[in-house]
Amino acid sequence: MxxxxxxxxxxxxxxxxxxxxxxxxxxxxxxxxxxxxxxxxxxxxxxxxxxxxxxxxxxxxxxxxxxxxxxxxxxxxxxxxxxxxxxxxxxxxxxxxxxxxxxxxxxxxxxxxxxxxxxxxxxxxVAGGIPIIRTINEGLAPDRIRRVSGILNGTSNYILTAIDQEGLSFDAALKEAQAKDFAEANPTKDVTGIDHLSPRLFAAAKEWGLKIKLLASTWESRGQLNYQVAPVALNPSHPLYQVDGVTNAVVIDSEVPRPTSAPGRAVRRRPTAS
Ligand SMILES: NC(=O)c1ccc[n+]([C@@H]2O[C@H](COP(=O)([O-])OP(=O)(O)OC[C@H]3O[C@@H](n4cnc5c(N)ncnc54)[C@H](OP(=O)(O)O)[C@@H]3O)[C@@H](O)[C@H]2O)c1
Incomplete structure (x- = not known):
């Protein structure tokens, strides 16, 4: 050995x-x-x-x-x-x-x-312990991948879920996340991207049956790689719609149809250590 x-x-x-x-x-x-x-x-x-x-x-x-x-x-x-x-x-x-x-x-x-x-x-x-890089590099190596989208930040997803499901304000949801050790004392890097969203936006999304998620996406178009991290309103048919709380998940859209969604618990030390 x-x-x-x-x-x-x-x-x-x-x-x-x-x-x-x-x-x-x-x-x-x-x-x-x-x-x-x-x-x-x-x-x-x-x-x-x-x-x-x-x-x-x-x-x-x-x-x-x-x-x-x-x-x-x-x-x-x-x-x-x-x-x-x-x-x-x-x-x-x-x-x-x-x-x-x-x-x-x-x-x-x-x-x-x-x-x-x-x-x-x-x-x-990356993605709170979901073995996604190896999956893309090795398991999906022969495929042409069109798009990878993911909820990659458990802290922000926890806050967004608490706002949506418990009706909390952003500040109250952040405090709850910190109390549960899901957010650091200085949460800036985790919440940038969702901290400016207005309560009216959340209310409107709820009325329409949508959920606001912080989505990281990368896709190829005309030979160019594009990427963005942004809050997006998802409808119930989106594969990441049900991903709530501190859970991370990644969806891969490739040429060959296959199950490509991998959920995993983030903001937890054991998956990361593993
Ligand atoms: N915590 C999580 O849930 C989590 C999840 C995903 C990824 N991560 C990443 O994992 C990494 C470790 O995070 P953590 O939460 O385990 O950090 P942590 O609890 O703050 O531990 C940091 C360790 O590094 C040592 N250290 C700091 N500065 C050092 C220096 N100059 N020389 C030698 N040792 C030094 C500290 O030593 P002392 O103990 O002696 O102070 C401590 O043992 C970070 O990059 C973090 O982003 C963490």
Missing amino acids: NNKRIALLGLGTIGQVVFDKLVASTNGAWQLAWVVVKHPERHQTVLLPTGAQLTTDWRRAVEDPTVDVVIELISGIGVAKEAVTSALLHGKQVITANKDLVATAGTELDRLAELYGGALTYEAA
Whole structure:
């Protein structure tokens, strides 16, 4: 069995679950070599497996020549980007759940992976754990895909559902989401796109039997790739109409008709960690 040595960057909400999974894994495919944290005093009770070391210096872990795989669960752009860049320059395989990083630097990091013979995978950063990137890249590789649409943000979908079904105001729905840990203390990045919608719009949609959803879509037309993220009023026949709460879902419209809708729970640490 090819035993991969892993550097785990971050032992927070997601990192802790990944750590537990790696430690519990008995298939011999992985070996935890490093765990990187910022505040070691918070992790004094962590029981490291034999051979693994805890450090605050990501360079020691990432640049260790015996490490094959770097799992980045630090979050943010600064240190996370530096560490991922360094790992890719060293030809390592990188796994990240960092949406911010992928959205702002994904293309440049993908290029580094290609140039230096490593790999950058970010399934965990997209659609709350639905294995959609692999499905598109591998399962649907021979198909011509016309359009991909998805509800990719569980926080905003939770808020939109609460407004629609409980009649809450935007502020009250956001507070409810925060109380349930579905929204961060600073929710700006999750709610941009729905925070300006007027109560009258929601009332009108309800009257017409429509639901407002924040839809991410990409489609090809005349050889050009188009994409948008925008609030859209869906009618009941739309496959994403029933997708409520923190659930994410993706619909793929391809030349070959087949079941192409994949729902998954988002804003949850276990699917992301998995
Ligand atoms: N939470 C979710 O439900 C969720 C869902 C999907 C994707 N994600 C993504 O997953 C990633 C991790 O999120 P999270 O919620 O697990 O974050 P988190 O709870 O804030 O944990 C961050 C971890 O990174 C460590 N860290 C931060 N800065 C560091 C530095 N400069 N050097 C070394 N270690 C550092 C922290 O160390 P200390 O513990 O010592 O402070 C902590 O263990 C993010 O990119 C996030 O967007 C999260």
